[in-house]
Amino acid sequence: MLQVREPSEHDIVTLMAELGRRGRAAARPLAVASTERKNAALLAMAEALEANTGRILAANKTDMEKGEAAGLSAAILDRLKLDEKRVRAIAEGIRAIADLDDPVGTVIAEWDRPNGLHIERVRTPLGVIGVIYESRPNVTADAGALCLKAGNAVILRGGSDSAASSAAIHSCLVEGLRKAGLPEDAIQRVPVTDREAVGEMLRGLGGNLDVIVPRGGRSLVERVQNEARVPVFAHLEGICHLYVDRSAKLDMAVALALNAKMRRTGVCGAAETLLVDRAVAGTHLVPILEALAAAGCEIRGGEDVRARFPSAISASEEDWRTEYLDAIISVKLVDGVFEAIEHIGTYSSHHTEAIVAEDPVAVQRFLNEIDSAILLHNASTQFADGGEFGMGAEIGIATGKMHARGPVGVEQLTSFKYRVHGSGQTRP
Amino acid sequence: MLQVREPSEHDIVTLMAELGRRGRAAARPLAVASTERKNAALLAMAEALEANTGRILAANKTDMEKGEAAGLSAAILDRLKLDEKRVRAIAEGIRAIADLDDPVGTVIAEWDRPNGLHIERVRTPLGVIGVIYESRPNVTADAGALCLKAGNAVILRGGSDSAASSAAIHSCLVEGLRKAGLPEDAIQRVPVTDREAVGEMLRGLGGNLDVIVPRGGRSLVERVQNEARVPVFAHLEGICHLYVDRSAKLDMAVALALNAKMRRTGVCGAAETLLVDRAVAGTHLVPILEALAAAGCEIRGGEDVRARFPSAISASEEDWRTEYLDAIISVKLVDGVFEAIEHIGTYSSHHTEAIVAEDPVAVQRFLNEIDSAILLHNASTQFADGGEFGMGAEIGIATGKMHARGPVGVEQLTSFKYRVHGSGQTRP
Structure with missing residues (x-):
């Protein structure tokens, strides 16, 4: 490149495709990661968040100043604002997710067949989850931790208002992954705030995104529900x-x-x-x-x-x-x-x-x-x-009837497969 | 209209939208229909199929003659062909579905909360299911019966090769619904074979189709997976x-x-x-x-x-x-x-x-x-x-990870909801 220039739409397509490939690659080791290792990562994340409170609050200050200058409403500024207590609450939330039962590997049902086959239905991770959210920087940590607990890779796309805060929180999550020896791409953050990046996620990143969870106001959820080519866990409204x-x-x-x-x-x-x-x-x-x-x-x-x-x-x-x-x-x-x-x-x-x-x-x-x-x-x-409901934490509430319905917790972020145990059975 | 003319694309859009609305309207009483009533309909369908074997075979003969004239392959003609034994097998298949446990209303999980709330997760029907299939006329009966058992309305779109056979079978299914006092729109058949009708189904019939199940060769499944704007239960191939x-x-x-x-x-x-x-x-x-x-x-x-x-x-x-x-x-x-x-x-x-x-x-x-x-x-x-697997019958096998995976039987054709029992609890 001979000229310094803004990222073009083409760059964003390339960037997002790369995030998708990395997410998919990370999902494979994550799917078989032990409960102990996932929990170690979660606890290390909580620790990193507390240890880096100063850095997070400084980043949040720049977001708040930009937001005030841009004339954001008091309600949005309140959602955006972090203080020591809120950072501690975020860390505690992650520790609570570490305390949850690991859904992956749980036998949901099992039965025997007359021919001696023993069939088990077992929970597995879903794969790669996309989370698109607005001004609440804590969603970065909540969604990242919940997806990890269920063995999923996640691609987080936060709003521009909270970009600096989310980046600071995200770096603590990555530190936790690294300390526990899990792939850093398990929790990726979209580093640009262009609207086109969301469009790429809605198109599914070339088959590398399994489900999208929008967290935010009605217009965001409506856009995601209308445009997404991959499944969406969401509710448009709660009448x-x-x-x-x-x-x-x-x-x-x-x-x-x-x-x-x-x-x-x-x-x-x-x-x-x-x-x-x-x-x-x-x-x-x-x-x-x-x-x-x-x-x-x-x-x-x-x-x-x-x-x-x-x-x-x-x-x-x-x-x-x-x-x-x-x-x-x-x-x-x-x-x-x-x-x-x-x-x-x-x-x-x-x-x-x-x-x-x-x-x-x-x-x-x-x-x-x-x-x-x-x-x-x-x-x-x-x-x-x-x-x-006793699910410990949720990434949202879904009103659709496919896969997840009601509160979406770790269990709803899983799929299942069958394990069939035989002793040489052939089908007549 | 002043001129007699072929159905235009506009007519098909109107027709398909009407099928969608009727399916949605039928789904509501179906969702609360008793197991006894659904089984009565299934048994009456089996009886009607056997009683109308002659009419079904006559219809099949016209399909076979058209297929032979059109030069269909021996494999396709074999799939298309019905005889007394095959009709009897179709009827027996419906009786076997009547024998299955009714999934609707089953409590999948239940637990108590410290505040005294008792929470149940209960199976419910999915809603309206679209089945798009090719030359096997028996799919008309299998899919219709399986969807009914799970409390769903279904819109069946069979291939043009088997149109007469499917119509004859479908009229027996409707007779069973009528005899049991269930809405006839519970099992609808798309009465035209235009490709555009499939396109309308893939677009979801204005929100009135909850899931599509394609049954047929690779090109059909590929088209459905690529174009559907609603969830699809399918496998493209089995490597x-x-x-x-x-x-x-x-x-x-x-x-x-x-x-x-x-x-x-x-x-x-x-x-x-x-x-x-x-x-x-x-x-x-x-x-x-x-x-x-x-x-x-x-x-x-x-x-x-x-x-x-x-x-x-x-x-x-x-x-x-x-x-x-x-x-x-x-x-x-x-x-x-x-x-x-x-x-x-x-x-x-x-x-x-x-x-x-x-x-x-x-x-x-x-x-x-x-x-x-x-x-x-x-x-x-x-x-x-x-x-x-002991599921009794399946509408297909899914390789996706959302909602259904592996054999898709009655249980996979359901969703769930929560019933929460309290004694005046308010949230602090």
Whole structure:
């Protein structure tokens, strides 16, 4: 090259293809790496993160200054910001992943055949996982560690806002891999922030990317879901419902509605629509809405709701399709569990729905007939979380029905194969 | 419309979109249909097939006559041909599917959380399955019945060669659905044979197709894998290996090599490459090759193989990448299990590989380190089959690692969801 120049699109194609080849090459030794070695790498990563806190915070400072100068919102700046406590939490998160059971090699099922063959179905890694995320630098560590635990290579593509922070964290992960004698390409970071790099990942890096996990806002997930030529573990939105049946205990319904909506309004498991059985509109509706309103929640409903709760704002058809991610809830009176199931079937994003009820028939119908990833009885929708499910950590929540559904933890980052043990059997 | 005309591409788009919508609508009641009702439909289908044998054979006769006139090969005509015995076998196949356990509603895993939540992971149907196949009319019945058992709607697109036969079989399936009170759209048949109809399925029918299963030759599977925008359960080829270790018993190695290659040469689980440990080249190689040659198999090998077995044909690099589906085998001497694993890692299609060995260390390395769907020890590669695995029936074999891998039976045609049972828990 005779001239110094910016990386061209051609360079990025070459660069990304090379990342894919390296990931695939690293995946092979990783797939057979012992649990001890993977855990040693994870613990060394945690140690490196703590030892390099100063360097990480300095890198984060440059990201924050750039972000402030660029006028990023306070919410994004908060997601971006690291301090000593947050770095320690990241390291602790990695240690918690080391503590998880290793899914690789687990026999999921085994059986004998009449001809004496013994068949085992055994968990194996998936291969190479691509993670595309935005401003949270901690995703670098969480996703890298979770993929490694499941024996997968990972290619991390973080947003430009957090580039310096992610690079500093990534170098600690690589130090951990090196110390444990695992291939450094097990956790690769895309070193450029060009949009074209994402495009290459969505095309699958020439067959060297097995699945993509997008972590971020709606526009990112939407682009990934629309354009990816490889499988995607994701949810576009969480339009979660809480249904209060005629058999619900009032105090429980109030507590669950408050928690499902207001504990944290910005998470995907937050309830967005409250369905109340018309049979208990006279007793349950107003106390629930009063509690929500007192907690600062805006109530939107139809004429029948507003007749009983006049401060409610008029709801439109659009409200049933909206994930507010804010202190707003849409409220509808329905004719029992049947209409609740119909409404959810029409408007749900198949993420998480909950029923408050004592009647076992209503509960059974709700849990069996609704086709969403997570269905809860007498519990808050905000339990939609891998940690709360006991999975230890999650890389996200999936609403698709292929391979992974609900929280995506280490187990969901694996595939399986069959081991068949014979003694010379031939097929007749 | 003022003119009579052939269906245009626009008509096909409209038609296929309608099939998708109908499939999705049928999937909802199907998902909650009882096992009894699904089995009643299956038994009624089997009965209808037997009662309508005459009509089916008449339809098949027109397909056969058209095929003969069009100069179809003897192999294709044989696949196409039905007789009373084959129709009876199709009906028996459906009865066998009725006998299988219903996967839907099975609790795959359950556990308790410290806060008292009880979590269940439960099997659910996948949704709407598209099956694209060629000349075997029995696929109409097998695929329709298997999808129904797992609670899925299915859209069947058979080849033009078998159109009349498939239509006659399909009408018996619909009769069974009707008799059991299940939606007739549970099993739909694409009524046109235009290539564009397949294109619409590959684009996913506007989100109304959840997975596609291609059944047929390499060019069909290749087109589906390259163009599908929805998940595909398939294998492009089965380049299966049999490795004879230094610890192998000679008589077992001979029997397994013969069976793996010659039992049926046209199936995907047939061995295509024989790897023999160089340490036993002097004792094992020639008896195995003599047995294969005596059974009519052509042997291809490198110089070291031909030095010991002069009638072997010289093998080229291309041979290691070739699925012959014929009485031909490529043979290579390797330096123990390590080189066998390396060779398989380079050339395998990740379908099925077998090791003949008595040494547990070699066996363990082979079964653990190779990343193929099925790995066998001291058993023939031709056991790669859902029926032989005890799954009852299969819709195909998948070599991908997402969702389904190996034989795709009723269980692989399901997804799962979580049911969470609480007593008023809120998340802190």
